[in-house]
Amino acid sequence: MTYRGRRREVTALRDLSLRIGAGEFVAVVGRSGCGKSTLLRLLSGLLPASAGEIRVAGEPIDGPPRQARCVFQDYAQSLLPWKTVAGNVRFGLRHAYAAPAGDHDALVAHYLDLVGLGHAADRYPWELSGGMQQRAAIARALAAGPRLLLMDEAFSGVDALSRATLQDVILRAWAEAGVTVVFVTHDIDEAVYLADRVVVLHPEGHGVLADVRTDLPRPREQVTTRELPDFLRHRRDLLNLVLD
Numbered sequence: 001m002t003y004r005g006r007r008r009e010v011t012a013l014r015d016l017s018l019r020i021g022a023g024e025f026v027a028v029v030g031r032s033g034c035g036k037s038t039l040l041r042l043l044s045g046l047l048p049a050s051a052g053e054i055r056v057a058g059e060p061i062d063g064p065p066r067q068a069r070c071v072f073q074d075y076a077q078s079l080l081p082w083k084t085v086a087g088n089v090r091f092g093l094r095h096a097y098a099a100p101a102g103d104h105d106a107l108v109a110h111y112l113d114l115v116g117l118g119h120a121a122d123r124y125p126w127e128l129s130g131g132m133q134q135r136a137a138i139a140r141a142l143a144a145g146p147r148l149l150l151m152d153e154a155f156s157g158v159d160a161l162s163r164a165t166l167q168d169v170i171l172r173a174w175a176e177a178g179v180t181v182v183f184v185t186h187d188i189d190e191a192v193y194l195a196d197r198v199v200v201l202h203p204e205g206h207g208v209l210a211d212v213r214t215d216l217p218r219p220r221e222q223v224t225t226r227e228l229p230d231f232l233r234h235r236r237d238l239l240n241l242v243l244d
């Protein structure tokens, strides 16, 4: 992928070949500037690839794929400020990939419960903490019934405890919805905790440096999973790869 500016060109990713199966939870890690966000923007169809091809569900994409939804780090800008939390989730339902069966009120309540925001349905985004706003953004994305959920440093802007809660929210949602998740993070611990497969990008954007199956037992749990010998082994190996 080459970014073409007026004065110069920056090639962010090259020789990248990656295949992600339906229903996988894949984390993408790597040094700052290695192209993680570029990869996600390409998958989201927001950035047209300057070379190569991206297929979602076997179809080459030429814009945002209908079955994909994105959650970015900047939660403050991802919600509609004039709508309540419930109104934002309802918006997700109304623009769903496949029209959801059932009563919309019940579905809104379901997604709010899933992210632990049942008590905040009538509040506006500016009345919520950062972690709550991000939960609302996740509920809205899930309400759209995506088959592919793209998350870019989605939990980086919140405090450590809210981050742990959000990690468990997304694990629950993934287990329930069977959606494919591609999760970009600079946090190796988060990658190993969440995913079954961790893709390490080459520091200078030369494709994939390593593609590691972690496959820790599920369900995951914040304390016990992080103490597993396999968790610690993958964490150490991945840190060595990224820091090298």
Ligand SMILES: Nc1ncnc2c1ncn2[C@@H]1O[C@H](COP(=O)(O)OP(=O)(O)OP(=O)(O)O)[C@@H](O)[C@H]1O
Pocket (backbone or CB within 6 Å): 003, 004, 005, 010, 011, 012, 030, 031, 032, 033, 034, 035, 036, 037, 038, 039, 186
């Ligand atoms: N809009 C843009 N125009 C020009 N160059 C860009 C643009 N966006 C990103 N780049 C460059 O592409 C490369 C990859 O950037 P990208 O943001 O994808 O990396 P990243 O791995 O997500 O970084 P970080 O971990 O710091 O967020 C970098 O060299 C960056 O400077």
